[in-house]
Amino acid sequence: MSHNNVLHTLEGWYALHDFRQIDWALWKEASEEERQAAIDELLGLMKTWTTHEEEKKGSTSLFAMLGHKADLGFIFLRPNLQELNQVKTEFNKTRFADYTIPSTSYVSVIELSNYVNNPGEDPKADPRVQARLYPTLPKTGHVCFYPMNKKREGEDNWYMLPMEKRRELMKSHGMYGRKYAGKVQQMISGSMGMDDWEWGVTLFSQDPLNFKHIVYEMRFDEVSARYGEFGWFIVGNALDEQALIDLLKI
Numbered sequence: 001m002s003h004n005n006v007l008h009t010l011e012g013w014y015a016l017h018d019f020r021q022i023d024w025a026l027w028k029e030a031s032e033e034e035r036q037a038a039i040d041e042l043l044g045l046m047k048t049w050t051t052h053e054e055e056k057k058g059s060t061s062l063f064a065m066l067g068h069k070a071d072l073g074f075i076f077l078r079p080n081l082q083e084l085n086q087v088k089t090e091f092n093k094t095r096f097a098d099y100t101i102p103s104t105s106y107v108s109v110i111e112l113s114n115y116v117n118n119p120g121e122d123p124k125a126d127p128r129v130q131a132r133l134y135p136t137l138p139k140t141g142h143v144c145f146y147p148m149n150k151k152r153e154g155e156d157n158w159y160m161l162p163m164e165k166r167r168e169l170m171k172s173h174g175m176y177g178r179k180y181a182g183k184v185q186q187m188i189s190g191s192m193g194m195d196d197w198e199w200g201v202t203l204f205s206q207d208p209l210n211f212k213h214i215v216y217e218m219r220f221d222e223v224s225a226r227y228g229e230f231g232w233f234i235v236g237n238a239l240d241e242q243a244l245i246d247l248l249k250i
C-alpha cells in the first residue's frame with residue numbers, strides 16, 4: 001500500500017564503507033618476507049577490483065583515514081548484497097586482513113530522492129541519473145563520510161511535513177549544494193533498514209577544506225539547520241597502489 005506522502009526513491013549500487021585499523025604491532029613483528037607476501041596478495045586482489053570497475057560491475061576506492069577511528073577505509077559499490085558481502089569476505093581471507101581490525105562499517109544503497117524530478121519522465125533513462133546511481137568512485141583527492149538522520153521531534157518532524165514543503169526545502173538544499181559544483185562530488189546513500197542511521201553522506205574533493213566549508217554552510221540551510229541530525233565524521237586521503245605500498249613500508 002502506498003501513501004501519498006511517501007517519496008518514490010531511485011536506488012543504484014549497494015555500498016559498503018569498511019573502516020579498518022592496522023594492527024601496527026603485529027605488522028612490525030612480521031618478517032619482511034611475510035609482509036611482502038601479504039602486500040603482493042592484497043595488490044592482486046585490488047587488480048581484480050579494478051577489472052570489475054572497468055567492466056562497470058561496481059566500483060571500489062581505498063583511502064588512508066585520519067584520526068584514531070581508522071587507518072584504512074574501503075568503499076565498495078556492488079549491484080547486490082551478495083556481491084557486496086563477497087568482496088568483504090574476499091578481503092577477510094587475505095593475509096593482510098589478519099593485520100587489520102575492523103573499526104566500523106556502514107551498509108547502504110545509493111539513492112536519489114527524486115524530489116526535483118519532472119513528472120512523466122523515466123529518470124533512470126537519463127545518463128546523468130545513471131552516472132549518479134552507478135558511479136565510478138574517485139581515485140584521487142580526499143573523502144569525507146558521515147551518517148545522518150532527518151529529525152522526528154515534536155514540531156520538527158521531517159516525516160510529518162507535507163510533500164510540497166519537503167520538496168521546497170530540498171530545492172533550497174540543492175541550491176546550497178550547487179555552489180559547490182565542480183568542487184565537491186556528493187554520494188547520498190539510503191540506509192533505512194540496513195544500518196543505524198537513515199543516510200550515509202560521502203563527499204569527495206581535491207581540497208579537504210571544501211568539506212569544512214560545505215558542511216558549515218549547509219548548517220544554515222533549513223533542511224540541515226532544523227532537521228539534520230549527524231553521526232560521526234571521518235576524513236581520508238585517496239590511496240593508489242604506490243601510496244599504499246609507502247604507507248605499509250616499515
Ligand code: VOV
Pocket residue numbers: 111112113114115116148150170173174176177178180181184185186188199201203214215218219224228
Ligand atoms: C555537492 C553538493 C550537494 C548537492 C548539489 C546536493 C543536492 C541534492 C539534491 C538535489 C537532493 C534531492 C534529490 C536527490 O538527488 O536525491 C539531495 C538529497 C539529499 N542530500 Fe544533498 N546535495 C549536496 C550535498 C549534500 C550534503 C553535504 C549533505 C549532508 C547534509 C549536511 O548538512 O551536512 C546532503 C544530504 C542530502 C540528503 C540526506 C539527501 C536525501 C534527503 C531526502 O530526504 O531524501 N547533501 N541533495
